[in-house]
Amino acid sequence: TNLDFDQIKTSIKDYLRANSTFTDFDFEGSNFSVLIDTLAYNTYITAFNSNMIVNESFLDSATLRENVVSLAGNIGYVPRSRTASVAQISFNVSTIVNTPTLTLKAGIVCVGSANDTTYTFAIPEDITANVVNGTASFNNIDVYQGIFLTKTFLYDGSLDQRFVLNNSFIDTSTLRVYIGTESTRGIEYSLSENIFDVDKNSRIFFLNEIQDEKYELRFGDGIIGKKLGENGDGTYITANYIITDGRDGNGASNFSFSGSLESAIGEVIDPGTVTITTNQSSINGGDIEPI
Numbered sequence: 001t002n003l004d005f006d007q008i009k010t011s012i013k014d015y016l017r018a019n020s021t022f023t024d025f026d027f028e029g030s031n032f033s034v035l036i037d038t039l040a041y042n043t044y045i046t047a048f049n050s051n052m053i054v055n056e057s058f059l060d061s062a063t064l065r066e067n068v069v070s071l072a073g074n075i076g077y078v079p080r081s082r083t084a085s086v087a088q089i090s091f092n093v094s095t096i097v098n099t100p101t102l103t104l105k106a107g108i109v110c111v112g113s114a115n116d117t118t119y120t121f122a123i124p125e126d127i128t129a130n131v132v133n134g135t136a137s138f139n140n141i142d143v144y145q146g147i148f149l150t151k152t153f154l155y156d157g158s159l160d161q162r163f164v165l166n167n168s169f170i171d172t173s174t175l176r177v178y179i180g181t182e183s184t185r186g187i188e189y190s191l192s193e194n195i196f197d198v199d200k201n202s203r204i205f206f207l208n209e210i211q212d213e214k215y216e217l218r219f220g221d222g223i224i225g226k227k228l229g230e231n232g233d234g235t236y237i238t239a240n241y242i243i244t245d246g247r248d249g250n251g252a253s254n255f256s257f258s259g260s261l262e263s264a265i266g267e268v269i270d271p272g273t274v275t276i277t278t279n280q281s282s283i284n285g286g287d288i289e290p291i
Contacts, residue, residue, distance in 0.1 A: 003047055009040040068291045069209045076194065079209055081172040084144040084242055085249035085285030087112065087121060089278055091257065093129075093136045093271045099263035102136040103128045106240060107148040109141070109259040110276055112252030119249045120258070121282070122148040122242055124174040144174055145249030145282055146242040153237040155228045163217040167243050169288075170215055174242040177205050177217065180234040187233055195224050202226055203233070213288055246287045253281040 013036060016022045025032055055061040059071040069079060089110065093102055104127045108120050121143035129136040146169075153163050172191075180186020192204035204225045206218040217239065220226045229235050257274035 003044065003051065005040055005044050008043050008047075009036060012036050012039055012043075063291075065213075065291050066211045073208055078193070078207060079291075080286075080289035081209075081215075082169050082213075082244055082246045082288045083284065083286040084146045084171040084174065084244035085119075085247070085252070085282040086142050086144055086280075087252060087255070087278065087282035088280040089141055089143055089255055089276050090137070090139045091274050091276045093138070093261060093269075093274060094134055095131065095136070095263075095269055095271070096134065097263055097267065097269060099131055099265070099267075099269075101128050101130055101264045102269060103262045103264075104138060104141075105260040105262060107260065109143050109257070110255040111258050112145075112255045112282065114249060114251040114253075114282065117248070119145050119245060119252055119282075120147060121145050121252070121255065124148065124176055124240055124242060140279060143255075144171065144242050144244065145252070145285060146171065146174075146244030148240065148242050151239045151241075153239075155235040155237060157229060163219075163237060163239075164210065165215045165217070165239060165241065167241075168213045169243045169246070170241050171244045172207060172215065172241070174240075175207070175215075176240045178238045178240075179203070179228065180236050180238065182236055184234070185238055186236070189219075192225070198224055200224075200226065244285065247285045249282055250285045251281060251283075253278050 013027050027033060027036060056064060056067045059068065062068045062071060072079065095102065106123055106126050108122045110121050112119055112121055123143055127138060127141060129138050149167060151165055177189045178185045178187065179189055187203060189203045189205045191207055192198060198204060200222055202220065202225050204220060208216045208218060210216050219228050222230065255276045255278060257276055261269040261271050263269055
């Protein structure tokens with residue numbers, strides 16, 4: 001399709017001159033010139049839009065991220081998400097409460113600083129340690145830079161229901177998905193990147209990037225993967241994940257404790273002053289895969 005305005009205008013004039021009805025018209029010096037300009041402009045815009053639409057339909061020529069991601073999904077490829085910077089820490093907690101274990105709850109654990117900026121560090125799952133002589137030792141814990149979030153859905157049985165995690169900057173490696181009831185978290189489902197060794201009873205989910213660098217959960221249909229709501233797993237979907245600043249969180253080394261601890265019976269424990277030992281400064285934070 002011709003995308004040159006002057007050539008489009010010339011083509012329209014040549015077409016009209018070839019028509020005997022317009023043989024004696026002066027296309028340059030009459031009001032007809034305004035009409036031709038309008039037709040040429042309309043044709044130019046239509047041709048431009050058509051060209052852009054066609055370009056966005058192919059992986060080699062698409063320029064919009066959501067189109068590139070959608071086309072890549074047709075061949076089973078999901079772009080790498082933003083990745084949280086990870087630090088490794090250890091600390092001891094002393095307690096006078098009579099409990100055999102202490103549990104460090106999923107969520108924020110500590111606060112660190114890098115490049116004159118303060119960042120929060122969290123864990124995606126609970127961590128339990130035994131209490132020995134009144135002290136619980138949490139050793140070699142990997143903490144992820146970012147904010148821990150939970151999103152809950154209720155499956156209603158409709159075919160067009162979507163499960164969209166409405167936060168950008170998710171580190172998908174920290175995503176945990178559970179299927180249960182209103183009162184229980186239920187059974188953890190695993191992320192599947194292909195359909196090999198998957199049957200109708202496989203407790204899996206699929207993950208797709210959609211618009212604005214957000215993600216959508218998809219579940220089995222009863223043939224490829226277990227269907228939601230079948231065999232008593234429940235209809236409540238709980239997704240836990242961490243949103244992160246990516247590479248900006250690299251380099252944090254001094255941490256102060258901000259976590260939440262519970263006893264074996266779920267009682268919140270006041271840990272007092274906790275001194276954190278840094279085994280490894282935060283590293284390996286990265287941005288989302290570019291197109």
